[in-house]
Amino acid sequence: MKENKIILIDLNMTGFGHFEFNKNVINHISKNRSMIFFGESKLVDILFKNCIYKNNIKFNKFFFPDANSKIKLLFREILAIIYITLIFISLSSRKKTIEFYFLSVIPLTHFYVKLINVFFSYKVTIFLHGELEAFKKQTNLPSFKYYYSIACKAIKIFNNYFKYIVLGESIFKNLNKIINTENISFIDHPYSYDEIFHIEKTNKVISFGSVGKAIIGEKNSHLIFKLADFIRNNNVSNIDNSKFTIVGTLSKDLHSYANDYVDFKEQSGMLSDVEFETRILTLDFILFFYNSDSYKYTASGAFFDCIKYEIPFIAIKNDFFNYYQEKYGPIGYLEDDYESIEKRILLILNASEEDKLNEIKVFKNNLKTMKASLKKHTNNFFENIK
Template identity: 30%
Template structure:
């Protein structure tokens, strides 16, 4: 059997780790004889450097220039490009090939589902990323429109088109709330290429706690200013330090001088800068709610896991699931900000020992296996109907 992995939406290296991981997973599936990877030239070039232009597993690469700009006429151009390229691929690919869209905008998803009868001889798998969260009712403007597109695509039933969710809780919620049926959906842990890290030193003074990833009101990142203000005495005497690692969006009004960082210029940090700042942290802190992360997974938690940084977070279904799959404790889940503030105060006062801290880091290091290519491949293969679907059966 043959597989095409395509991404006509993500420009540059956006989502490259996921795309490259998905390609590698496909190469390791039994009976797969060829894999094609079609994406932005930045992604195919990076894959070529890492694996060779045509590696031992038979991956062939096709480079495109995906429009990068969004907003206004640029967004229309971007979606138009994606629709045209998707139709070309689906019409031109052979019936022996299963097409996996590693990313697909909700607008193009509607077109792919609506015209599914045109390529009923081949199977299509659409990966659901964070924008599927737009289906929730409290979105406005463009997000509301995109959410409606997702709902429209979900309502169109095609036996040859299924979805791939990036965690079990997301899959479960989509089924539980009747957006999709269980036979329309597969799920995996978000695969990641992890690096090996040596054990971190014992947190010193100050204890460094930071939010990783894009900081926004939607993620409730502004709560960090509240927690920091409650612990202002510790910050002032040099015992505690809070920071934002990444870009900050719509939270500048909450800034109070107790939290460092947060690029408000609308630009992402370079990968090197981003990794360096994460390495400096003793703990990663998150304030997500079930409302926001009901249908999307967090890439930032994977960044924390990659660097083996223990996590402090508000208790949600998603974080509870992640923590439950670890062999030991990988951090702390808090019921509310009061509990989180008290916990951080205890940490600052040395009530978490070096042995406890090292145990958490060891747990996280072991936990990485559950996001490895081999583990995620086994997750897919073990799901009812997946292999038959990839083989072209329905």
Template identity: 30%
Template sequence: MTTIRVLEANVSGNKHSMFNASFLKMLSIMPHRGELVFYSEETHKQCIQSFLEKDGDNTIEKINFSKINIVDKGRFYLPFKILFEIWNVSKIFFKFRKDDYLLILTSISQASNFAIKIIKMFFPNTKMIFVIHGELEFLKKHAEQPFMLKMWGWFLKYSFKVKTDNKTFYLVLGDVIKNNMKRYNIVDLNKVLTIDHPCLYNGKTKSIDNSSSVLKIGAIGVASEQKKSQFIFDIGDKIIEKNKSDIQVEIIGKILPNVYKYLRPGVIYSKENIMLDQQTFDNKIADLDFSLFFYDNTYYELCASGAFFDALNHEIPMLGLKNDFFEYYFQKYGSMGYLFNTVDELITFLMSYNKSNDNKYNSFIDNMRMAKKKLAIDNLVISFEAKLLQNELLGK
């Protein structure tokens, strides 16, 4: 049977660790696979193993872990990062060029993506999947887009123009993203596989407490202008203006520099501004009444939201702006919170909200529990393996 080699050449430490752990768990239970090997930097491996140990089911024993070296920090790290990514992929190409295996790149820089596709031309028998996260958004032009993102968009655009063989595919996280790709003529959609964002739903259940006098809402994950995170401070302003001591709003995650200029009182956030450890992150999310999202289609038309699945995992109903991604899942599994056309509508709703009078809140949690069952890894693996077999990326 076909060996699956999964390479994380782009990140270290805790970055992408929940996705990669969930993805590996899914691959580990595929009936029609051979050996499963995961290549990553050492601290990333430790994060993955920690997630899988907590999940149980002896998944770690089904995976062979292999250490690689990457560069992702330092003053002038970027050229070295790209070179190391290309080197780590090329080593696998050369070493296993005579073997039957599927290489899955869980994330890769855009410049490396371009170079790797050129190199891949010399290894036409290698089966390969590029997992696409939020980088498709780089292809869209935004007036406020920084130079670096424009440059990554250029590399990504031309990497898609590199002709690939019939054994090279892309994987996007959701049918809604593949459908939206039609608007941009990015790539032959026959080369695009889809899967819902895998998540290790770990049995967390929301304990409903209507006795608390404080409504706790929070934005989950890294705060950035791309996510429109600055609007959370408009809520803080209104809380101060209306003297709403019964509403507490918090950023649960690191704040990127492009949000610094918006920082104001009324919102709780970490002054140390460091990545939270997983336990603290989970505890803060579990304490929320609502999760808060300002994503719109400006940046979330071609991008899945990991924070959406964090909220789903913890069964925290959502307050957010309407966008294709959220509306797709709300329509598929039922409403899991309130969606609004504008930030002003969201703020107006919050200022008059009374949880004890909300007869929809419990139904949101019920819908989230149903969605978690339908999106469980045991279900995702069935459709994903079928797609791999159909495209001859796995051999029975």
């Protein structure tokens, strides 16, 4: 066992937040070394159940409220600043070198960490997520744009002892156009790539679906209902050869868009792991309705569900999807806009059975290759953490 010097902290997420990312980073780092993890109580409980090398990890819980109001945002910042001050001071007496990895951190606390570390000189690495959206001129977080821009400003100052990691080369390249990326590196979003047991199809129905919680906004989840209605009314000769599904739950504001052509679960909270996997494995294509400016600075977790389950996608072109399609070959259909998605699905449904199977086979072979490559690259990245 290597000397215990690795400290992982999440000063943002609660409960299942960033579950796949946190779980996989912890499992990779704790594989051959001991480490300490600090996080919100429910998040720690969930991660503890899903960590492989529990004996190598010392878990520490703290109270952290959800960010569902501006007052709570401020309260979270105050608590996070107190927590990080206490953690930094408590470890300062140790003779061994301490290295911190922030899996996620809220903006003001991010800025504060940069300031307080002037006195401690710890080596600090911070993973960057949705806060990078503040670099966009138009963002899906308009009311919090200035709040998140604090983190963007923090990235640029006091960079001795600090490193950053973004979740994708396309994100790194976009950042490189607007800021100095000398202390920034990239890694593909860490994900679980366990062996998948595919369900053998017993009919010729082509199943399309969205993955994750269906919401209005940048995700444009309401369009799956519009799409299913369009296909139902424009595919008369093959009216029963398609199915539309939401692998996840619906936000309340989506119920007014619902129709009988899309299958979805009426429940709050997340689907169980078994139910999620059962439903996603029925899909032939995963649908994305994000616009072309999406995923410019942030990664898509649902995109990696495509990779894990070897299911091709149909999506509107964006930098993130384009990058992987160019690198690994066709792994789905990239379209110019929503109307092109409608046309693409009609083409798929009206193609011969042989053409459908051959095209899907090409996609799946490339997805298998991509999955093996991502798994190898991720392993190599974390093995280099000493």
